[in-house]
Amino acid sequence: xxxxxxxxxKAFENRVRLGIMAALAVxxxxxxxxxxxxLDVTDGNLAxxxxxxxxxxxxxxxxxxxxxKPNTRYYMTTQGKKAFEExxxxxxSIIKAQK
Amino acid sequence: xxxxxxxxxKAFENRVRLGIMAALAVxxxxxxxxxxxxLDVTDGNLAxxxxxxxxxxxxxxxxxxxxxKPNTRYYMTTQGKKAFEExxxxxxSIIKAQK
DNA sequence: TTTTTAACTTTGTATCTCAAAGTGCTTTTT
DNA sequence: AAAAAGCACTTTGAGATACAAAGTTAAAAA
Numbered sequence: 001x002x003x004x005x006x007x008x009x010k011a012f013e014n015r016v017r018l019g020i021m022a023a024l025a026v027x028x029x030x031x032x033x034x035x036x037x038x039l040d041v042t043d044g045n046l047a048x049x050x051x052x053x054x055x056x057x058x059x060x061x062x063x064x065x066x067x068x069k070p071n072t073r074y075y076m077t078t079q080g081k082k083a084f085e086e087x088x089x090x091x092x093s094i095i096k097a098q099k
Numbered sequence: 100x101x102x103x104x105x106x107x108x109k110a111f112e113n114r115v116r117l118g119i120m121a122a123l124a125v126x127x128x129x130x131x132x133x134x135x136x137x138l139d140v141t142d143g144n145l146a147x148x149x150x151x152x153x154x155x156x157x158x159x160x161x162x163x164x165x166x167x168k169p170n171t172r173y174y175m176t177t178q179g180k181k182a183f184e185e186x187x188x189x190x191x192s193i194i195k196a197q198k
Numbered sequence: 199t200t201t202t203t204a205a206c207t208t209t210g211t212a213t214c215t216c217a218a219a220g221t222g223c224t225t226t227t228t
Numbered sequence: 229a230a231a232a233a234g235c236a237c238t239t240t241g242a243g244a245t246a247c248a249a250a251g252t253t254a255a256a257a258a
Contacts, residue, residue, distance in 0.1 A: 015109075019193075141248065141249085143205095168256075169203085
């Protein structure tokens with residue numbers, strides 16, 4: 001049976017991961033530290049959420065050295081964009097149904 | 100620090116509970132069985148989610164007998180309406196930021 | 199009296215979430 | 229050269245969560 005909540009992705013239910021995706025949707029790439037500050041989470045927590053999203057292939061990572069310091073940047077994959085869009089559309093339809 | 104995800108309620112993060120609230124927001128009251136079918140969940144699972152929402156005082160329950168059968172109806176409390184609205188507004192602002 | 203329906207409650211497993219602490223690598227400071 | 233600091237993890241461990249399945253209760257129907 002198809003319900004109103006079927007278009008929701010388990011991976012985006014968590015508030016931190018929702019925040020990560022929302023941030024990555026409007027920024028080509030984002031640095032680890034920027035996300036960490038933006039969402040106000042510990043580095044360990046962010047790392048584990050990022051790993052979960054990477055595992056699902058919703059985000060990708062680019063590691064380099066900038067100014068001789070390690071730099072980790074994340075970006076959304078095409079798959080991630082598609083999935084997140086569907087998730088948001090589902091949320092939107094839930095919201096719209098309220099008005 | 101205040102982040103974009105601060106207006107989200109832990110109680111509404113779960114897809115089933117989000118569905119329950121969305122359904123209750125547009126129906127004065129809903130019966131246990133209706134909700135169960137609408138969301139396609141087991142009775143035990145629904146009962147525990149309802150209990151969680153009741154505990155938070157976001158929904159109330161009215162038990163009676165209709166046609167000599169036990170009937171359980173749920174409704175949103177004022178508190179629940181307010182909280183859910185804030186949750187949806189936060190989601191909406193996240194969605195809007197994407198466009 | 200047995201079965202059925204409604205609405206739970208209990209049980210048990212698996213998963214999730216998070217902070218805190220520990221790690222490895224590199225650069226900066228002393 | 230040694231120590232400290234920064235970045236980005238990884239590990240650990242505790243507590244919370246989610247779910248199906250099975251068991252329970254109470255009333256009604258067969």
